[in-house]
Each structure stands twice: as C-alpha cells, then as structure tokens.
Amino acid sequence: MTLSTQELLDGILEGEHRALARAITKIENRQDGYRDIVSGLYEHTGDADVIGITGSPGAGKSTLVDKVAKAYRDRGLTVGIVAIDPSSPYTGGAVLGDRIRMASNVGDMDVFFRSMSARGSLGGLSTATADAVKALDAFGKDKVIIETVGAGQNEIDIVQAADTVVVLVPPGSGDNVQMLKAGILEIADVFAVNKADMDGADRTVQELEEMVHMDDGHVSVAAGHHGMGVDTEVDMPEKGNESEETIEPWETPVLETVATTGDGVDEFLDTLQAHADWLDDTGQIQAKRRQRTAEEIRTLLREDAGALVEGEIDEHGGVDALAERVLDGETDPYTIADEVLDPVAACLEREN
Amino acid sequence: MSQSQEERSIRCLVAKVGLDGHDRGAHVIARAFRDAGFEVIYSGLHKAPDEIVQAAVQEDVDVIGISILSGAHNTLVPKVIEGLKEYDAFEDTLILVGGVVPDEDKAHLKELGVAEVFGPGTSMEQTIEFVRENAPER
Structure with a gap:
C-alpha cells in the first residue's frame, strides 16, 4: 500500500x-x-517548542526524556520525540535502543516516539532530524524533544535544531579544566546534572556553576544563541538601563535530576518553560529561527548543487577516470575541478 | 528541482512479548541484523501486544520479528496482528516469529499472516536472506 x-x-x-x-x-x-x-x-509548523537533549552515552538522556514526556502528558500536552542512535561505519546498520526506556508512556499514542539512525552523520543528529521535527510540529505536537546520539565533546548540531538545548552531565565528568573546553558545554541553555543521587554530583554542579558564572557580563546577542550566564542571584544589575537594545541575558541554570525516580523533573520542566518564555519575550526565538532557516537553505542548496556537480562529473567520464588521470601524472585535482566547474560558472555568468 | 538520492534502509522491530524473560536469542538476532546493515529497534522484555503495535506503527518498520519461547504464541501473535490491522499497518509489514513453535501451530500462524516461523537451529544467514528477499516494497 x-x-x-x-x-x-x-x-x-x-x-x-x-x-x-x-x-x-x-x-x-x-x-x-x-x-x-x-x-x-x-x-x-512553528507552534511546537523544540527541546534538544544531549549528553554522553549512559548519562540518562532516554530515561529523562521518558519522565519528561510523562510529565508533559500529565500537564495535558502532546509530545513528539525523535531519538537518534549511532549507525555502524562498516555496515550502515544500527541498533536503536532508546525506545526501551520509554516505560512510562506505554500505550499512549499521544507520545509519538521515533528512533532514528544517525546514518553516518557526525554531529549527533541525522540529516533527516530537522525535517522529522517539522513533521511532528505540523502534526500538532505541543512539545518536540530531540534526543541526540550519546555525545562526546563536539557533537553540537543540536544547537541548530532545537530552541532550547539541555546538556546532561553525569557526576564525575572531569575537573574544572574539562569545563574550560569549547564545544558541548558552550551550547547549553540548561544544564542538568543527572544521577544527582550519586557521589560527586555536588561537585559537578558546583563546577558547572563556576563555569557558567565565569562568563559574567559577556552577552552575545548577535551570535543568535544564548548569552552565557550573568549571576542573577545577586539580582542582575540592569546595565544600560532602558536602552531598547538591551536584552536581559539568559543565565544558564544548573539543575539536578534523578531520571530513574523522576526527582527534579517538575523543576526541569518549569526551567524549560522559563527559557521558552525568555526566547519569546526577548525576540530571540525569531533570531534563532532565522538563523536555523538560513542554515537549512544553505544545506539544501549545497545538496542540490552537489547533485548537479555529480552530473557534470559523469559527463566527464566519472570520478574514477578523473582520478586515474591525476595518478597518471596528466593533471591535478585543482585543474580538474576548474574543468568541471568552468562551464557551470559560465552559465551562471551569462544569466547575470 | 528534485535531486533524489534515495538511501533506503530495512527497519526491523525485534520484539519480546509476554511473560518470557529469555532474550539472548533476541539480542543475537538484533546484532546480526545490525551487521547485515538493517536498522534494528529492540522492544525490551515483557512487552504487551499493544506496545509492540505502538512501536511498529510509530517506527514504521518493514519487519517485525517476534521472539517467543514461552509457548504463548497462539495467544500473543494474533493480538499483535489485530492491532496492526487497526492501524492499517498489517498489509505491508513482514511478520516473522522466532522461537519454539510446534509444527502443528506453524500452519495456523501462517494463515493469520505470519510470513515465516524460524525454529531452533535456523542459521542467521537464512533469516537475513529471508528478510532481504521479502521485506515489503514501499
């Protein structure tokens, strides 16, 4: 059918x-x-709040997603989930095991859970993730949750795909030098120290807070992403008061959760809502979506242009034949690239 | 313009239904399917037929492999099939049963719509080959 x-x-x-x-x-x-x-x-599309959850393998992403979905359902909201697991670099196959953790939402069709293989993508999502999220959004889901591949330090595609990014950090994730590093810790809108009942959780919370507060006063609005924290515990000094450009920065909160028991989930949901409200109030949501759409357009064009170029390569006898010519010492890759693309470039110039 | 670079992958749900805690076989199959290049969703243990149906529909799998070693296949498999029909998902899903099923029950299961029943001693290659040949065209 x-x-x-x-x-x-x-x-x-x-x-x-x-x-x-x-x-x-x-x-x-x-x-x-x-x-x-x-x-x-x-x-x-555009009505759903898109929440990204990332963190290392075994941090408790799936288990937390399960509890979060249940809590949203209890609040009368519908939920769509896309959970990505890695694919084999050898066979392309995959075991998608996130669904096993969805024990709290069994039999509830208003939680739509979809497992996806990364299909070779390296950024923690699959190429299709963003479009699948659109489908769930259009379907009418109130909340769409993306759970990334178990991430290391550099799988940060989620920042393009989600309105709110949660980074799960298990206790004992390294010392404060780890916290200085670029990458995944920079992209969090919310930190959740999961397994907060384990030894060392307090220290991890403390180190994350130190990291967040280290950035006091740096508010990067133009970057389109959150400005890392300013200490609101001392009631944020309203710099440049009343100037219309001033955007009250978002302080990245550090929460504690125990996904297996559901401890901290309510506070977690409230924090997600606070971030969503902040995005709305400050207009950051538009900036974010504009940036995301621009990136989408670029990606699509790159894919399409790539396909056109593939066609051109075939016209020139296929990429293997071209490589052979280089190996035979006849020419070099740069010359070949020019040969293949010059006619295309010429066409475009004529149009102008 | 539509540049189509289709990259299809066979999606399988490996399912354990009912009160049957033996999942070594299911794990081995999941791993073998993965190595064959399939995308495998594993249900976990002790699932109700409804849960299997929910998973099969949402995940839009091409193949459901139900592993039953408890002898309850005549009760559980029909429930899964009924559920799939409810969501219009029966026609184009390949349903396989693996485990300990007496010969006299096999015919009955096949009548219900099970494509094949794989008993003890079936080789991985046989199962994988069967899936490759019979996964529904969509």
Missing part, C-alpha cells in the same frame, strides 16, 4: 499516526516526494 504525497500530507494534518510515521520514513530515505511533503508541512 503506497500512499501518495498528498494522502500523506492530508493524513498528517488529520492526525493519522500511520501517515506521520510513513512520512518520516520517506524523509529519512530521501525517497521521491519527500521534498514536497516537507514543503507542504512548512506552513503548519
């Missing part, structure tokens, strides 16, 4: 789970018609 693009679109907007699931498959597989689906969904 193959559903047409239009049937899938109608199905999604009418709330059919099967249509949503199938559309996500098409998006993942880059199957014919997937672009029409995403285009068609676009005007129905």
Whole structure:
C-alpha cells in the first residue's frame, strides 16, 4: 500500500499516526516526494517548542526524556520525540535502543516516539532530524524533544535544531579544566546534572556553576544563541538601563535530576518553560529561527548543487577516470575541478 | 528541482512479548541484523501486544520479528496482528516469529499472516536472506 504525497500530507494534518510515521520514513530515505511533503508541512509548523537533549552515552538522556514526556502528558500536552542512535561505519546498520526506556508512556499514542539512525552523520543528529521535527510540529505536537546520539565533546548540531538545548552531565565528568573546553558545554541553555543521587554530583554542579558564572557580563546577542550566564542571584544589575537594545541575558541554570525516580523533573520542566518564555519575550526565538532557516537553505542548496556537480562529473567520464588521470601524472585535482566547474560558472555568468 | 538520492534502509522491530524473560536469542538476532546493515529497534522484555503495535506503527518498520519461547504464541501473535490491522499497518509489514513453535501451530500462524516461523537451529544467514528477499516494497 503506497500512499501518495498528498494522502500523506492530508493524513498528517488529520492526525493519522500511520501517515506521520510513513512520512518520516520517506524523509529519512530521501525517497521521491519527500521534498514536497516537507514543503507542504512548512506552513503548519512553528507552534511546537523544540527541546534538544544531549549528553554522553549512559548519562540518562532516554530515561529523562521518558519522565519528561510523562510529565508533559500529565500537564495535558502532546509530545513528539525523535531519538537518534549511532549507525555502524562498516555496515550502515544500527541498533536503536532508546525506545526501551520509554516505560512510562506505554500505550499512549499521544507520545509519538521515533528512533532514528544517525546514518553516518557526525554531529549527533541525522540529516533527516530537522525535517522529522517539522513533521511532528505540523502534526500538532505541543512539545518536540530531540534526543541526540550519546555525545562526546563536539557533537553540537543540536544547537541548530532545537530552541532550547539541555546538556546532561553525569557526576564525575572531569575537573574544572574539562569545563574550560569549547564545544558541548558552550551550547547549553540548561544544564542538568543527572544521577544527582550519586557521589560527586555536588561537585559537578558546583563546577558547572563556576563555569557558567565565569562568563559574567559577556552577552552575545548577535551570535543568535544564548548569552552565557550573568549571576542573577545577586539580582542582575540592569546595565544600560532602558536602552531598547538591551536584552536581559539568559543565565544558564544548573539543575539536578534523578531520571530513574523522576526527582527534579517538575523543576526541569518549569526551567524549560522559563527559557521558552525568555526566547519569546526577548525576540530571540525569531533570531534563532532565522538563523536555523538560513542554515537549512544553505544545506539544501549545497545538496542540490552537489547533485548537479555529480552530473557534470559523469559527463566527464566519472570520478574514477578523473582520478586515474591525476595518478597518471596528466593533471591535478585543482585543474580538474576548474574543468568541471568552468562551464557551470559560465552559465551562471551569462544569466547575470 | 528534485535531486533524489534515495538511501533506503530495512527497519526491523525485534520484539519480546509476554511473560518470557529469555532474550539472548533476541539480542543475537538484533546484532546480526545490525551487521547485515538493517536498522534494528529492540522492544525490551515483557512487552504487551499493544506496545509492540505502538512501536511498529510509530517506527514504521518493514519487519517485525517476534521472539517467543514461552509457548504463548497462539495467544500473543494474533493480538499483535489485530492491532496492526487497526492501524492499517498489517498489509505491508513482514511478520516473522522466532522461537519454539510446534509444527502443528506453524500452519495456523501462517494463515493469520505470519510470513515465516524460524525454529531452533535456523542459521542467521537464512533469516537475513529471508528478510532481504521479502521485506515489503514501499
């Protein structure tokens, strides 16, 4: 039974789970018609809060996501979840095990949980993640949660995909030099020290707080992302008072959670809401979405241009033949790139 | 313009249903499917038929492999199949059963819509080959 693009679109907007699931498959597989689906969904998106949850493997992401989804359901909200697990670099296969942790939401179809393989992507998400999130948003989910691949120090694609980024840090994640490093610790809008009942949790909380407060006064608005903390415990001095450009910075809070018992989940949800409100109040949400959309456009164009270039390469006898010419000492890669692209560039110039 | 670079992957749900705590076989299958290049979603232990249906529908799997070693296949498998029908997901999902199923029950399961029943001694290659050949075209 193959559903047409239009049937899938109608199905999604009418709330059919099967249509949503199938559309996500098409998006993942880059199957014919997937672009029409995403285009068609676009005007129905923008209502969901998109929350990204990242952290090292075994930090408790899935278990926390389960409890968070349950808590949202208790508040009468619907939830969509995309959970990404790594794919094999050898076979492309994957074991997607995040679903096992979803014990609190069994039988509740208003929690739509979808496992995804990273399919070779290195940034902690898969190429299809952003589009799958659009599908869940258009479907009408109030909250969309993205759970990344178990992340190391540098899997930070989530920052492009989510409105609010939560970084889960398990106790004992290293000393304060680790906290100085660039990468994943920079992208958090909220820190959650999960497994807070374990030894060493207090120290981890303290080190994170020190890190957050080290940045006092640096507010990067133009960067489009959050400005790292300013200490609000001493009631933030309102610098440049009343000037309209002043945006009250977001202080990255450090929370404690115990995902297995659900401790701290309510406070966690309230904090997510506070961040969502802050994004709205300061207009940062627009900045964020503009940046995200710009990045999407770039990525799409790069993919399309890449496909066009592939066609050109075939015209020139295929990439293997070209490589052979380089190995034979006839030419070099730069000359070949010019040969292949010059006609394309010439076409574009004529149009101008 | 639509540059289609299709990259399809076979998605499988490896499911344990009912009061059956033996999951070594399911783990071995999950691993073998992964190494065959499939995307495998593992259900975890002690799942109700409803949960398997929910997972199969949301994950939009091509294949469900139900592992049952408890002898309850005649009760549990029909419930899964009924649930799939409810969501229009029965027609294009390949349903496999693995485990200890007496010969006299196999025919009955196949009548219900199970594509194949794999008993003890089935090789991994056999199962993987069967999935590759029979995974539904979509």
